[in-house]
Amino acid sequence: MRMFRMGKQALRAMIENKTRSFLMMLGVVIGVATLTMIASSVLGARAEVMGKVEKFGLDQIMIMAGAGRKPGVPQPIPTTLRVEDAQAMMSEIINVKDVSPQINRRDFLVKSGNKSSYAIIAAANPNWESVWNTSPESGRFISSEDTAKFARVAVIGKTIQTDLFEDEDPVGKQILLGNNPFEVIGVLEPRGTAVSGVDMDSRVVIPLSTGQKRVFNQDYLFMIKVALHDASNMSQTVEDIRALLRERHNLQKGVEDDFTLVTPTQVMNIASKLSTTFSLFLLLVSAISLIVGAIVIANIMFIAVNERKPEIGIRRAVGARKNDILAQFLMEAVSIALAGGILGIIIGLAGLKILSGFMKLPNAIMWQPIAVALVSALIVGLLAGIQPARKAAHLNPIDALK
Amino acid sequence: MIEVKNLSKVFRKESIEVQVLQDVSLSVQKGEFIAIMAPSGMGKSTLLNILGCLDKPSSGEYILDGVPVQDMDDDELSRIRNEKIGFVFQSFHLLPRMTAWENVILPLIYGDSDGDLKDRAVKVLTSVGLADRMDHLPRELSGGQQQRVAIARSLINNPRIILADEPTGNLDSASGQEIMKIFRELHSSGTTLVIVTHDMDVARQTDRIVEMKDGRISNDRPTRSPVEAAI
Ligand SMILES: Nc1ncnc2c1ncn2[C@@H]1O[C@H](COP(=O)(O)OP(=O)(O)O)[C@@H](O)[C@H]1O
Numbered sequence: 252m253r254m255f256r257m258g259k260q261a262l263r264a265m266i267e268n269k270t271r272s273f274l275m276m277l278g279v280v281i282g283v284a285t286l287t288m289i290a291s292s293v294l295g296a297r298a299e300v301m302g303k304v305e306k307f308g309l310d311q312i313m314i315m316a317g318a319g320r321k322p323g324v325p326q327p328i329p330t331t332l333r334v335e336d337a338q339a340m341m342s343e344i345i346n347v348k349d350v351s352p353q354i355n356r357r358d359f360l361v362k363s364g365n366k367s368s369y370a371i372i373a374a375a376n377p378n379w380e381s382v383w384n385t386s387p388e389s390g391r392f393i394s395s396e397d398t399a400k401f402a403r404v405a406v407i408g409k410t411i412q413t414d415l416f417e418d419e420d421p422v423g424k425q426i427l428l429g430n431n432p433f434e435v436i437g438v439l440e441p442r443g444t445a446v447s448g449v450d451m452d453s454r455v456v457i458p459l460s461t462g463q464k465r466v467f468n469q470d471y472l473f474m475i476k477v478a479l480h481d482a483s484n485m486s487q488t489v490e491d492i493r494a495l496l497r498e499r500h501n502l503q504k505g506v507e508d509d510f511t512l513v514t515p516t517q518v519m520n521i522a523s524k525l526s527t528t529f530s531l532f533l534l535l536v537s538a539i540s541l542i543v544g545a546i547v548i549a550n551i552m553f554i555a556v557n558e559r560k561p562e563i564g565i566r567r568a569v570g571a572r573k574n575d576i577l578a579q580f581l582m583e584a585v586s587i588a589l590a591g592g593i594l595g596i597i598i599g600l601a602g603l604k605i606l607s608g609f610m611k612l613p614n615a616i617m618w619q620p621i622a623v624a625l626v627s628a629l630i631v632g633l634l635a636g637i638q639p640a641r642k643a644a645h646l647n648p649i650d651a652l653k
Numbered sequence: 654m655i656e657v658k659n660l661s662k663v664f665r666k667e668s669i670e671v672q673v674l675q676d677v678s679l680s681v682q683k684g685e686f687i688a689i690m691a692p693s694g695m696g697k698s699t700l701l702n703i704l705g706c707l708d709k710p711s712s713g714e715y716i717l718d719g720v721p722v723q724d725m726d727d728d729e730l731s732r733i734r735n736e737k738i739g740f741v742f743q744s745f746h747l748l749p750r751m752t753a754w755e756n757v758i759l760p761l762i763y764g765d766s767d768g769d770l771k772d773r774a775v776k777v778l779t780s781v782g783l784a785d786r787m788d789h790l791p792r793e794l795s796g797g798q799q800q801r802v803a804i805a806r807s808l809i810n811n812p813r814i815i816l817a818d819e820p821t822g823n824l825d826s827a828s829g830q831e832i833m834k835i836f837r838e839l840h841s842s843g844t845t846l847v848i849v850t851h852d853m854d855v856a857r858q859t860d861r862i863v864e865m866k867d868g869r870i871s872n873d874r875p876t877r878s879p880v881e882a883a884i
Pocket residue numbers: 664665666671673691692693694695696697698699700
C-alpha cells in the first residue's frame with residue numbers, strides 16, 4: 252500500500268515536469284528504439300534462416316561435384332560424380348534413406364511462343380519429389396515410365412509458369428529447353444528463395460535420363476541430394492559418405508576431395524552472416540544512447556535532488572524513512588526510464604515497419620525484443636537513479652529544511 | 654509527556670565547535686501548552702528539532718511519552734515523527750505542487766493507514782476552517798491559510814504532541830491570532846503543544862513560558878503568576 256502510494260507520487264513528479272522528463276527520457280528513447288530494431292531484426296532474421304534451413308531439410312545432405320563449392324555459385328565441375336555413386340551410398344550406408352542424383356544447369360533459356368525466361372534445369376529421377384519435399388500443385392510429376400522412355404516432359408516452377416504462360420494453364424503445352432521441345436506435365440508448388448538467394452520457383456525438372464541423352468549430353472552428375480533416416484547421426488554419416496566417395500573416386504591420401512558436402516549447419520552459417528554487420532552497428536548506437544541516457548538521467552536527478560531539498564526535509568519531518576526517500580527518487584528515475592523505454596519501443600517498431608519497406612526485414616511483432624528493451628530501460632533507470640537517490644536519502648533533514 | 658535531562662548540543666564545523674544547548678533540563682506534562690522564548694540564534698529551533706526527533710542531542714537524556722529516544726536509530730525516529738509528533742514551521746513548508754488536501758495526507762503516506770485518506774483530510778481541514786479550500790494549491794492560499802493547512806497536516810495522524818517553530822513569525826497579526834486561536838482550541842481539547850516564539854503577545858496566550866539564554870534555560874514560569882491568576 253505504502254509502495255503503491257509512493258509509486259503514484261513518482262508518476263506525478265514525472266508528469267508535473269513534462270519538459271524535464273522528456274529531456275531525461277531522450278537517450279533511453281533512442282537507445283531502446285535501436286535496441287528494439289536490432290532485437291526484432293536479429294530474431295526475425297534467425298527465424299527466417301531457420302525456415303530456410305528447414306526447407307533445405309534438417310535431415311539432408313547435399314553432395315556437389317567439385318571441391319570447395321558453395322551453393323548457388325557456378326564453377327566448372329569434374330566428371331567424377333556418377334549415378335553409381337548414388338546407388339552405392341544407398342546400398343552401403345545404412346543411414347541413407349534416399350538419394351536424388353541430378354544434373355543441374357543454371358540460367359538455362361526456356362521459351363514458349365515469343366515468351367522466354369531463364370530457368371534452373373534439374374534432370375532428376377521420380378524420387379526428386381520426395382527428397383526435395385516438393386510436389387506438383389497441378390498436373391503430375393515425372394514417372395519411372397518417363398525415365399525409361401527418355402520422355403521429353405517437364406515439371407515447371409511458379410516463376411517459369413508466370414513468365415511463359417501468365418494465367419493460362421500450362422499443363423499439356425510445349426516449351427523449348429534450348430532447342431529441345433518438352434511437354435509441360437505439372438507445375439511445382441511455390442518454394443520461395445533459397446539461402447543462397449536462388450529463386451527455387453525458377454526450377455524446371457526433367458527426367459535424368461532425358462537430360463543425360465538429349466539435353467546436356469553428359470553422363471556425370473552435378474550433385475546428389477541425400478535424405479537420412481536419423482538426422483542426429485549427421486556427422487558420422489557425412490564421414491561415411493566422404494570415405495565411400497573417396498574410395499570410389501580413387502583419391503589417395505592427401506589428395507583433396509573432388510566433391511563438396513553441404514549440411515544444414517553450413518547452410519545456417521551462410522545465412523546468419525548476412526545480418527550481423529548491420530546489427531553490430533545498431534547495437535553500438537543503442538549501447539551509446541543507453542549510456543548517455545543514464546548519464547543524463549543521473550545528472551538531472553542530482554540537480555533535482557538539490558532543488559527539492561525542502562521537499563525532502565518536509566517528507567522526512569512527517570515520518571519518511573531514508574529508504575522511503577531512496578525509493579521515491581529511484582522510482583522517479585525508473586518510471587522516467589520505463590516511459591522512455593515504452594516510447595522507444597513504439598518508435599523502434601514503427602522504424603522497423605518503415606525499414607522493412609526498403610530491405611528484407613521481418614515485420615511480425617515479437618515479445619522477446621520488447622522484453623529486452625523494457626529490461627534495459629529498467630536497468631538504466633536503476634543505475635542512473637541510485638546515486639542521486641542515495642544522496643537524497645542521506646540529506647540531513649534539518650539542513651534540507653533550512 | 655516530555656522529559657529532557659542535561660541535554661547538550663554541539664555543532665562542529667571543521668575544527669570549530671559551537672555549543673548551542675548546554676545542560677538543558679525540561680519536563681512538559683500531558684496537555685500542557687508552553688512557549689519557548691529567546692532572541693534569535695539562542696538555540697530555540699535546535700531544541701525543538703531535538704524534541705521533534707529530527708535531530709539528536711550530543712549528550713543527555715530524552716524520554717518522550719515514556720520511551721527513551723536518544724539512542725534510537727533513524728528508522729525508529731522516523732516512525733516516532735510520523736506517529737507521535739506534529740510539526741508546524743515558520744515558513745509553512747507545504748509541497749507547492751500538491752493541493753491542500755494532498756499536503757494534509759502526506760504523513761499518512763508514510764504510515765500504515767489505509768482507507769479513504771481524502772476523507773480524513775476533509776475532516777481535519779474542516780476543523781481548521783478550510784473546508785472550501787480543499788483543492789487549492791498553496792500559492793492560491795494566503796499565508797494564514799497555508800499555515801492552517803500545515804496545522805491540519807500536523808494533526809492528521811492524531812499526534813501526542815504538536816511542536817511549532819515560530820508559527821506566527823511570517824504572518825500579520827490578524828492571521829497570527831487565528832493560528833493562536835486554533836492552538837488554544839487544540840489545547841482545550843487536551844493536546845500537548847510546545848511553541849517557539851520571540852513574540853510576547855504570542856507567548857502570553859500559553860500556560861507556561863520557558864526562556865532561554867546562551868543555550869541554557871534562564872527562566873521557567875507559568876504565564877500568569879499565582880497573583881495574576883487569583884485576580
Ligand atoms: N547545522 C548547524 N551547524 C552549525 N551551527 C548551527 C547549525 N544549526 C544551527 N547552528 C547554530 O546554532 C545556533 C542556534 O540556532 P537555532 O537553534 O536555529 O536558533 P534560534 O532558532 O533560536 O534562532 C546559531 O548560532 C546557529 O548558527
